[in-house]
Amino acid sequence: MNTKPSIPNSLYAAISEVVQQARQRLKQAVNQQMVQAYWQIGLLIVEQEQQGQERAEYGKQQLGQLSKHLQEEFGKGFDVTNLRNMRRFYLAFPIRETLSLELSWSHYNVLSRLENPLARKWYTQEASQQHWSVRALERQIGVLYYERLLASQDKQIVKQEALEKTSILVESPEDYLRDPYILDFLNLQDHTYQERDFEQAIISNLQKFLLELGKGFAFVERQQRIRTDDGDYFIDLVFYNYHLKCFLLIDLKMHKLTHQDVGQMDMYVRMYEEQKRRADDNPTIGLILCSERNNTVAKYSVLNESQQLFASKYLTELPSEEELKQELERECEQVHRIQEAQAQYRINIKPSTP
Numbered sequence: 198m199n200t201k202p203s204i205p206n207s208l209y210a211a212i213s214e215v216v217q218q219a220r221q222r223l224k225q226a227v228n229q230q231m232v233q234a235y236w237q238i239g240l241l242i243v244e245q246e247q248q249g250q251e252r253a254e255y256g257k258q259q260l261g262q263l264s265k266h267l268q269e270e271f272g273k274g275f276d277v278t279n280l281r282n283m284r285r286f287y288l289a290f291p292i293r294e295t296l297s298l299e300l301s302w303s304h305y306n307v308l309s310r311l312e313n314p315l316a317r318k319w320y321t322q323e324a325s326q327q328h329w330s331v332r333a334l335e336r337q338i339g340v341l342y343y344e345r346l347l348a349s350q351d352k353q354i355v356k357q358e359a360l361e362k363t364s365i366l367v368e369s370p371e372d373y374l375r376d377p378y379i380l381d382f383l384n385l386q387d388h389t390y391q392e393r394d395f396e397q398a399i400i401s402n403l404q405k406f407l408l409e410l411g412k413g414f415a416f417v418e419r420q421q422r423i424r425t426d427d428g429d430y431f432i433d434l435v436f437y438n439y440h441l442k443c444f445l446l447i448d449l450k451m452h453k454l455t456h457q458d459v460g461q462m463d464m465y466v467r468m469y470e471e472q473k474r475r476a477d478d479n480p481t482i483g484l485i486l487c488s489e490r491n492n493t494v495a496k497y498s499v500l501n502e503s504q505q506l507f508a509s510k511y512l513t514e515l516p517s518e519e520e521l522k523q524e525l526e527r528e529c530e531q532v533h534r535i536q537e538a539q540a541q542y543r544i545n546i547k548p549s550t551p
Contacts, residue, residue, distance in 0.1 A: 220379060225298065228301050229298055231302050232296060232301070235283045235302055236283075236286060236287055236290065236293060238283045238287075239283040239285070240287045242263070242280065243284060243288065245259070260277050260280050261277055264276055264277045267280075282306055282309070285310070286305055286306065286309045288309075289309040289317060290305065297324075299324075299325040299328065300324060300325055303331045304324055304329075304331055304334060307331060307334055307335055307338070308321055308324070316344070320334065320337065320342075370441060370443075370504070370505075373411055373438065374411075375409075375411065375509060376508075376509040377509060377510040377511060377512050378409055378486065378512070379409065379511075379512045380399075380406070380409065380511050382405045382406075382409075383398040383399065383402055383513060385398055385513045390451075392449055392450075392451055395451065396420075396434070396449055399434065399449075412440065413438045413440035413441065414436045414437070415437050415438075416436055417435040417436055417437050417444070419433070419435075420432070420433065421435045423465070423468045423469065423472060423473075430464075430468065432446050432448070432465055433448050434446075434449070435447070441482075442477070443478055443482055444469060444473065444474065444478065445481075445482055446462070446469060446481060446482070446484070447485075448461065448462050448484070450485060452487065452488055452489070453489040453490075454485060454487045454490050454491040454494050454495070455491065455494060456494055456498055458508075459485065459498045459499060459500055462483040462484075463503075463506060466483040469481045480505055482505050482506070482507065483506050483507070484508070484509060485507070485508040486510075487508060488510070488511065490510050
């Protein structure tokens with residue numbers, strides 16, 4: 198009788214650690230490219246403004262026209278509001294070498310709003326050293342952590358309170374859910390599978406899927422039935438998180454996120470809250486796993502403000518080193534294209550006579 202050789206736990210743990218580190222490096226590399234690109238765009242905008250007129254109305258017209266050109270080529274991420282954010286980012290952090298590799302664009306977008314340069318510098322250092330999430334940073338700014346430290350005679354009490362509040366903030370769905378989820382272990386690269394195959398692959402690789410979900414998740418049920426007066430509904434996958442103390446409902450979608458997907462998950466969560474949630478559970482959260490996110494749906498649906506509904510992209514293949522290199526090269530190329538568009542914009546748009 199032939200038996201399959203067992204895999205040593207130490208080998209599995211070692212390889213798992215390598216994969217996790219690779220994914221973290223990928224995320225950090227993309228984040229660094231985004232921060233550098235937006236800083237460079239802010240610099241270009243400020244340089245152009247310094248060459249033109251200083252009237253506020255003229256500046257608004259400039260950004261409006263620039264935004265129109267950039268959105269036509271690069272998409273909605275370059276609307277006037279975002280361009281102003283990039284401009285403000287550069288003005289708040291004019292020395293590129295001072296940018297921290299630990300902080301994301303979302304961090305810097307928050308920090309750039311601080312008018313006090315000393316407070317901005319202090320919050321930047323603390324956020325980087327203490328590994329604050331964006332929400333934790335917003336919380337500390339909101340309670341005037343820096344100002345209270347300056348005014349307090351017992352700074353240790355203030356620091357302890359801030360630490361406790363930050364720890365509480367970590368225990369939230371935003372800090373537990375990921376985007377994207379890398380499901381290369383499912384071996385679904387041929388793109389001919391159906392949703393039922395996708396679901397079965399997850400069940401067959403449940404231990405690895407739990408590792409990808411993150412800490413504290415436990416499997417509850419597959420195709421869990423919810424009964425209503427109008428019929429029965431079936432939720433693809435149900436998990437429970439012991440840190441968040443709540444149920445997680447997952448709906449698998451092999452297409453780009455749609456409003457219908459969001460509405461369906463919203464209904465599932467509401468029904469689960471009514472029929473399944475226990476008195477000592479926190480509110481149920483719903484996660485739509487889709488092959489591609491939709492920024493419009495994310496912005497103009499209940500996903501935008503809901504604390505219980507989330508959507509994440511899934512990848513069935515882990516990017517290779519060469520693919521990662523190509524992605525970073527594309528990011529750099531996009532920065533160069535923006536620079537060229539800015540240069541062309543300078544030629545085509547002349548300052549009007551005062």
